[in-house]
Amino acid sequence: MTITEPAAVPPATGKAERWTAQWKELYAEVITTGLCTGCAGCVVTCPHDVIGYEHAEGKYIPFHIEEELGLDNCIHGEKGCTTCTRACPRFRAWEPAADMHLFGRVREPDEMAGIWQDLWLTRAANDEQHQKGQDGGLVTAMLTWLIDHDYIEAAMVSGVEDDDAWKAKPVLARNKEEILATAGSRYTYCANPLALRDAKEQGLTRLALVGMGCQTSSPPVMWDRKAGKVGKPFLFNIGLLCSKTFDDAIFPELFEAKYGLKKQDMAKMNIKGVFQIWMKDGSYHEINLKECHAWTREGCKNCPDFAAEHADVSTGGIGEDNDWTLTIVRTELGKEVIDRMIADGTIIARPAQEDKEAMRLLRLLSIVSRRRWPEFADRAPAIGVPPPKKKADGTAPAAH
Numbered sequence: 001m002t003i004t005e006p007a008a009v010p011p012a013t014g015k016a017e018r019w020t021a022q023w024k025e026l027y028a029e030v031i032t033t034g035l036c037t038g039c040a041g042c043v044v045t046c047p048h049d050v051i052g053y054e055h056a057e058g059k060y061i062p063f064h065i066e067e068e069l070g071l072d073n074c075i076h077g078e079k080g081c082t083t084c085t086r087a088c089p090r091f092r093a094w095e096p097a098a099d100m101h102l103f104g105r106v107r108e109p110d111e112m113a114g115i116w117q118d119l120w121l122t123r124a125a126n127d128e129q130h131q132k133g134q135d136g137g138l139v140t141a142m143l144t145w146l147i148d149h150d151y152i153e154a155a156m157v158s159g160v161e162d163d164d165a166w167k168a169k170p171v172l173a174r175n176k177e178e179i180l181a182t183a184g185s186r187y188t189y190c191a192n193p194l195a196l197r198d199a200k201e202q203g204l205t206r207l208a209l210v211g212m213g214c215q216t217s218s219p220p221v222m223w224d225r226k227a228g229k230v231g232k233p234f235l236f237n238i239g240l241l242c243s244k245t246f247d248d249a250i251f252p253e254l255f256e257a258k259y260g261l262k263k264q265d266m267a268k269m270n271i272k273g274v275f276q277i278w279m280k281d282g283s284y285h286e287i288n289l290k291e292c293h294a295w296t297r298e299g300c301k302n303c304p305d306f307a308a309e310h311a312d313v314s315t316g317g318i319g320e321d322n323d324w325t326l327t328i329v330r331t332e333l334g335k336e337v338i339d340r341m342i343a344d345g346t347i348i349a350r351p352a353q354e355d356k357e358a359m360r361l362l363r364l365l366s367i368v369s370r371r372r373w374p375e376f377a378d379r380a381p382a383i384g385v386p387p388p389k390k391k392a393d394g395t396a397p398a399a400h
């Protein structure tokens with residue numbers, strides 16, 4: 001198969017330059033430096049299918065399958081293939097690239113939660129979608145609406161394994177029943193872009209991606225860096241606000257070992273300042289987040305993007321009410337969809353600015369995440385980030 005490479009990338013910030021970076025650079029600058037989130041953007045777009053990925057505890061990181069040049073180089077890359085670095089939302093100046101593509105400008109230094117047009121608190125009008133949704137059920141309602149109105153054919157979301165209701169796995173949802181079955185949040189990692197493979201097998205080409213910022217920044221980066229046809233199936237991007245995901249081991253090692261809470265008996269979980277767990281027997285438990293930090297997944301530790309800043313619409317659960325979705329409308333397409341959903345009564349919406357606590361947390365948690373971005377990496381995500389306030393004893397407080 002011959003892959004035609006575009007010669008140059010139009011500038012995100014400055015003059016056009018020839019894009020030659022391939023797996024070798026991705027491996028040296030992202031995968032082995034702690035920047036890799038495990039989003040699987042490179043995996044699903046590699047035109048030669050030579051990037052492997054294990055969706056399992058302690059893995060969630062890409063590796064090269066062919067060994068001719070060792071694990072740190074790619075024979076196709078040596079011949080000119082550069083798709084993986086064009087698709088990687090942590091490679092070099094990814095934030096300005098995605099900003100420029102989506103919004104025609106980079107974020108202002110004070111725009112901690114990224115660029116947006118409208119802020120709403122929303123909830124699905126349909127009771128079942130509202131109940132099964134993690135917060136207001138907006139994501140479930142929106143995916144259903146997008147299929148009904150022929151914007152997309154299917155969505156890349158997170159389902160669970162047949163024998164384990166809390167082991168997340170990437171799933172392609174094609175109708176309202178499958179969308180409803182995958183509602184709610186799992187707080188372990190799920191590389192939803194991997195569901196693109198199922199879509200390809202089924203001949204589906206018009207898709208929505210649901211994912212945390214680490215995943216939803218990948219399509220705009222691909223488009224900006226002219227990755228070509230691999231970026232075409234991503235028609236609508238729904239972001240999930242996220243501070244971190246946890247290792248799967250948190251279930252046996254903390255929840256069960258210390259609190260006697262067995263995974264199979266859990267009914268729902270949420271994070272609202274504390275880790276909240278509802279059990280099937282009706283009991284409710286709160287676990288201090290500080291205790292959970294030891295199980296933070298490696299790929300989240302350097303992530304600067306709390307607010308999923310490059311989605312069409314980003315969604316979260318912060319604020320005073322438990323059953324509304326904080327809805328950040330970012331792109332023109334996102335605005336068109338949300339405005340139509342409000343107008344036809346699919347969702348109920350009220351201005352999010354009414355909820356001062358939600359606004360405070362959105363800014364604060366965005367700042368906390370941006371402070372994690374390491375100094376050796378491209379500086380854009382750290383621009384404008386205020387330093388932590390010193391404590392009375394002159395030391396800086398812990399990040400989280």
Ligand SMILES: Cc1cc2nc3c(=O)[nH]c(=O)nc-3n(C[C@H](O)[C@H](O)[C@H](O)COP(=O)(O)OP(=O)(O)OC[C@H]3O[C@@H](n4cnc5c(N)ncnc54)[C@H](O)[C@@H]3O)c2cc1C
Binds near residue numbers: 136315
């Ligand atoms: C790991 C994680 C961490 C989060 N952290 C925060 C936070 O700190 N603050 C905050 O305000 N909001 C956070 N959220 C977002 C919040 O939990 C809700 O997903 C969001 O408010 C949308 O609610 P909803 O009722 O509209 O979504 P729903 O209608 O319930 O739809 C949720 C969608 O998320 C998908 N999904 C579920 N779990 C995962 C996963 N692990 N990976 C990828 N996709 C998944 C589902 O497949 C579904 O499509 C987080 C979400 C996740 C998955």
Ligand code: SF4
Binds near residue numbers: 045
């Ligand atoms: S250089 Fe091309 S073939 Fe090699 S890993 Fe990257 S995308 Fe795949």
Ligand code: SF4
Binds near residue numbers: 031036041061
């Ligand atoms: S951040 Fe995503 S695209 Fe980049 S190397 Fe890691 S898995 Fe691949």
